[in-house]
Amino acid sequence: MLIQxxxxxxxxxxxxxxxLYRVFYNQKSDVNSARKFLTERILKEESVVFIALNGHESLGFVQLYPSFSSVSMQRSWVLNDLFVKETARGQGVGEKLMKTAIEFAKETGAKGVLLETAKDNTTAQRLYEKIGFIREGNYYYYFSN
Incomplete structure (x- = not known):
């Protein structure tokens, strides 16, 4: 497996x-809009994406968005998306993608990697905790639209 x-x-x-990731989260399949969205992120350098490949087969990806801390005056990365194809799950693909994201954060001098997950996503939580992520309990998460 190659991560690049x-x-x-x-x-x-x-x-x-x-x-496939969006469909997994109950969104309507829309390949054209997905392609446009990703093209913009890549060309405008608004995100960094790593993909796992086995030959010509794509297995999964992780997408990071930059963020900054005013208090520490450092960059951090928001791990916004992690997805592994159903046929590739249980083979360590997600773990390798996560470790690549963490290493990338270190290489860019970032303070760290931040992520969020649903309370009922215990499979993902086990992976995150296995590789060293610590669940934050001191802050509340708010959202407005």
């Missing part, structure tokens, strides 16, 4: 995975 940073050259493979 996505460029526009991997857009087709990433689009397939990203569409």
């Amino acid at each position: 940073k996505v460029t526009i050259n991997e857009l087709d493979s990433l689009t397939e995975l990203f569409n």
Whole structure:
């Protein structure tokens, strides 16, 4: 298995995975919009994406968005998306993608990697805690639309 940073050259493979990811979260399949969204993120350098490949088969991806802490005056990365194809689950793909994201954060001098997950997503929580993430209990999460 190869983990590599996505460029526009991997857009087709990433689009397939990203569409499956959105469908997993009960969104309507929309390959064209997914491709447009990803193209913009890549070309505008608004996110960093790593993809797991086995030969020509795409297995999963992780997408990071930059953030900054005014208090520490450091960059951090928000791990917004992690997805592994159903047929590739249980093979360590997610763990390798997560470790790549953490290493990338270190290489860019970031304070760390932040992520959120649903309370009932215990499978993901076990993975995050296994590789060293600590559940934050001192803050509340708010959202407005």
